[in-house]
Amino acid sequence: MMNTSFKFSTQLLFFCIFQIFISFQILKVNSQDSNTDSCNSNLKLKGGIFFDTASFQCLSVWDQQGYILRYKRTNTSVWSFVLSAPNTNAYIAMGFSEKGKMVGSTAIVGWVANDGTPTMKKYFLGGQSPNQVLPDEGNLQLVNLTSSVVAENSRIYLAFQLSIEMPSNRLIYSVGPTGMLPSTVNYRLTEHQDKTSTSLNYNTGQSETKTLYANLRRSHGLLNMVGWGILMPIGVMVARYLRQYDPIWFYSHATIQSLGFILGFAGVISGLILNSRLQNNVNKHKGLGIVILLLGCLQVIAVLVRPDKESKIRRYWNWYHYTAGRILILLASINVFYGIHLGNAGTSWNAGFSIALVILFITALILEIRKWKRT
Structure with missing residues (x-):
C-alpha cells in the first residue's frame, strides 16, 4: 500500500511538471502573435492615412x-x-x-x-x-x-x-x-x-x-519564474506530501530547492544588472527581488545550522523554515506578475505563469486531500 501511494504521489508530481512545461510552450507560441498585423498583410485601414501606402x-x-x-x-x-x-x-x-x-x-x-x-x-x-x-x-x-x-x-x-x-x-x-x-x-x-x-x-x-538587453530581460523573467515561482513550490510539496518516504523526500526536497535557489539567484542578479544599465524606475520590483533573495539566503543558512531532531529548539526551527519558505513563495509569485506588468510582456507570459500556478495548486489540493484521508 505504501509503495502504491508513493508511486501515485510521484506520478502526480511528474504530471504537474509536464503540465507546466506545456504551459510554457503555450507562452512561447502566444508570444509570437503580432496582434493582427504583419508584413504578409496589406495595410488597409478604415482610418485616415493621408498618403499612398502602396509598394512600401x-x-x-x-x-x-x-x-x-x-x-x-x-x-x-x-x-x-x-x-x-x-x-x-x-x-x-x-x-x-x-x-x-x-x-x-x-x-x-x-x-x-x-x-x-x-x-x-x-x-x-x-x-x-x-x-x-x-x-x-x-x-x-x-x-x-x-x-x-x-x-x-x-x-x-x-x-x-x-x-x-x-x-x-x-x-x-x-x-x-x-x-x-x-x-x-x-x-x-x-x-x-x-x-x-x-x-x-x-x-x-x-x-x-x-x-537593449532584450535577451537579458527575457532571461531575468524566466529564471525568476522557474526558480522562485515554480521549483520552490514543488520543493515545498515534496517536503509536505512525501515525508513518509524518508530519506527520499529530504534529498528530493533539498535538490529541488537548491536548483530553485540557484536559478532564482541568477534571476535576481541579472535583474540588478539590467536595472543598472537601463536606469528604469522599478524600485518596488527591485526591492521585492532583494527581499526574496535575502529570504532564500536565510533558508540556505537555516539548513546549514539545522538542529538535531532531539533538540529542544528544533520545533522553532521548523516553524521558522516553514513560515519563511511560504512568505518567499508568496512574494515571488507577486513579483513575477509585477515584473510581467512592468516589462509589458503581454498576456502570454501572464497566461503561462498562471497556468503553472493553477496546476501546482490543483496538484497540492489533491495531495492534501489524500494526506487528510491517511490521517
Missing part, C-alpha cells in the same frame, strides 16, 4: 513589442513612414539619431487618448530627464497635413512624411508606460517603459536590431 518596404523592427515599420521614398526629398504597434494605452515613438543614441535625437511620438483623440508630436531629446525632452523641437521637418495616428484592430498606426533627402539610418523605438499618456497642457513625456535601437539599410530593407 515592410519589416519587423522590434519583435518583443510587436513593432512593424513600413516606409518608402516618395520622391527625391520626401520619405513616408508608417509604424504600427500594439495599442497598450501608451505612446509609441520612433527616433532618428545621428550617432545611434537617444540623447540628441529627434523623435516622432504618437498616442490615442482615452476619449479616442489621436495626437502626434515631434520631440527633441536633449537629455534623459523629462524636462529635457522638448515638444515641437528637433531637426526633422514633417510634411504638412500628412501626419496621422490611427487606432484600429488593437493596434496603433503612426503615419508621417519627412521632408529630407536621406533620413538617418540609426533608428530608435520606444514605448511609454501603460496608462500614462502626455497631457494636453504641456505634452511632456513620461520616461519610456522600454526601448530598442536598430540600424536600417533603406535600400535593401535589412535591419540590424541592437535591442
Whole structure:
C-alpha cells in the first residue's frame, strides 16, 4: 500500500511538471502573435492615412513589442513612414539619431487618448530627464497635413512624411508606460517603459536590431519564474506530501530547492544588472527581488545550522523554515506578475505563469486531500 501511494504521489508530481512545461510552450507560441498585423498583410485601414501606402518596404523592427515599420521614398526629398504597434494605452515613438543614441535625437511620438483623440508630436531629446525632452523641437521637418495616428484592430498606426533627402539610418523605438499618456497642457513625456535601437539599410530593407538587453530581460523573467515561482513550490510539496518516504523526500526536497535557489539567484542578479544599465524606475520590483533573495539566503543558512531532531529548539526551527519558505513563495509569485506588468510582456507570459500556478495548486489540493484521508 505504501509503495502504491508513493508511486501515485510521484506520478502526480511528474504530471504537474509536464503540465507546466506545456504551459510554457503555450507562452512561447502566444508570444509570437503580432496582434493582427504583419508584413504578409496589406495595410488597409478604415482610418485616415493621408498618403499612398502602396509598394512600401515592410519589416519587423522590434519583435518583443510587436513593432512593424513600413516606409518608402516618395520622391527625391520626401520619405513616408508608417509604424504600427500594439495599442497598450501608451505612446509609441520612433527616433532618428545621428550617432545611434537617444540623447540628441529627434523623435516622432504618437498616442490615442482615452476619449479616442489621436495626437502626434515631434520631440527633441536633449537629455534623459523629462524636462529635457522638448515638444515641437528637433531637426526633422514633417510634411504638412500628412501626419496621422490611427487606432484600429488593437493596434496603433503612426503615419508621417519627412521632408529630407536621406533620413538617418540609426533608428530608435520606444514605448511609454501603460496608462500614462502626455497631457494636453504641456505634452511632456513620461520616461519610456522600454526601448530598442536598430540600424536600417533603406535600400535593401535589412535591419540590424541592437535591442537593449532584450535577451537579458527575457532571461531575468524566466529564471525568476522557474526558480522562485515554480521549483520552490514543488520543493515545498515534496517536503509536505512525501515525508513518509524518508530519506527520499529530504534529498528530493533539498535538490529541488537548491536548483530553485540557484536559478532564482541568477534571476535576481541579472535583474540588478539590467536595472543598472537601463536606469528604469522599478524600485518596488527591485526591492521585492532583494527581499526574496535575502529570504532564500536565510533558508540556505537555516539548513546549514539545522538542529538535531532531539533538540529542544528544533520545533522553532521548523516553524521558522516553514513560515519563511511560504512568505518567499508568496512574494515571488507577486513579483513575477509585477515584473510581467512592468516589462509589458503581454498576456502570454501572464497566461503561462498562471497556468503553472493553477496546476501546482490543483496538484497540492489533491495531495492534501489524500494526506487528510491517511490521517
